Amino acid sequence: MRPDVLNDGYRLTTKVLFSLIGLFSRQPVPDAAKLVFYRPDFYGARAKTFTHEAMRGPSAWSVADRELMAAYVSKVNECGFCIGAHTATAGLAYADDDRVRSVLTDVDSAPIEDGLRATLRMLGALTRDGTVTGADMRDLLSAGVTPQQIEDALAVCAAFNTTNRLADAFDFALLTPAAFRAGARYLLERGYR
Template sequence: MRPGVLNHGYKPGTKVLFAMIRLFSGRPLPDAAKLTFYRRDFYGGPAGHLTQLALRGPSQWSVGDRELMAAVVSRANGCSFCVGAHTATAELAYADRGRVRAVLADLATAPIEEGLRATLRLLDVLTRDGSVSVGDMRTVLAAGVSRERIEDALAVAAAFNITNRLADAFAFATLDPSGYAAGARFLLRRGYGK
C-alpha cells in the first residue's frame, strides 16, 4: 500500500523544490528521491550517505560495476523500480547497454571479467539466500577479487537490500525508459547525496 506521505507529506519549502524540479526537468521527482526528503534526519541523510559511499566512494570497482551490482541485487529482490533505475545507470556509466543487458539475461555467458562475474554471483546468492558459504567466498577470491573489493561489493548489497525493501513497501512507481534515463544522468552527475 502506498502511503500518502510520498504524495503530500512535505513542508512548504520542499513542495516548492519539487515543483521547480518538475518545471525544469519536465517530469515529477521519482519516489526514491521524494522519500529522501521526508524525515531527512531519520532516513534521507543517513541512507544517502551510505549509498553515496557504497556507489561513489573510493573503490577498485568502477561506478558502472557498482551500479550493475545494485541492479543485480535489485533483480534478486524483485524490485522493479530499482532494477530499472540501476540498469539504466549502469548502461550509461559503462556506455554499453548490451553488456548490462547480457549480465541481467545470463550471468554465466555475459561478456565480463571473471572477478566481476564471481562477485555478482556472490551478491545474487547472498540476496536470495541471506547467507553465503565459505566455498562461495573462496570462489570469489580464487577469481582474483581482493578482500577490499569484496567488502565494497557487500556495501552495495547492504545499501540496496535496504533500498529495495523500502521501494517495495512504499510502492515506488516505475518509470518509462526516458524517466530512468533522466534519473541515470542525474545519478552519474550528482550521486546519492552526502
C-alpha cells in the first residue's frame, strides 16, 4: 500500500521544487526523489551521500559498470522501479541498451568482460542468499578483479539492496520509458546528490 507521504508530506519549498522539476522536465518527479526529500535528516541526506559515493566516487569500475550492477541487483530483487531506472541509466552510460538487456537476460552469455561477469554473479549470490564465501572472493580475484573493485561493487550492492526494499515498501510508481530516460540523463549529469 502506497503511503500518502509520497504524495503530499512535504514543506512548501519542496512542493515548489517538485513543481519546477515537473515543469522543466515534463516528467513526474520519481518517487525515489520524493523519498529522499521526506525526512532528509533521517534518511535522505545520508542515503544520497552513500549512494553518490558508491555510484560516482573514484573507482576502477566505470559509471556504466556500476549502473549495470545496480540494475542487476534490482533484477535479482525483482524491483520494477529500480530495474527500469538503472537499466535506462546503464544503457545510456554505455550507449548500448542491447548490452545491458543481454546482461539482465543471461549474465553468462552476455558480451561483457570476465571480471564484470564474475562480479555480477557474486552480487547476485549475495543479494539472493545474503552471504558470499571465500571461494566466491577467490573467483573474483582469479578473474582479475582487484580487492578495491570488490569493495566498490559491494558498496553498490548495499546501496541498491536498501533502495530496492524501500522502493517496494513504498510502492514506487513505475515510470514511462521516456521518464526513465529523462531520469537517466539527470543521474548521469548530476549523480545522486
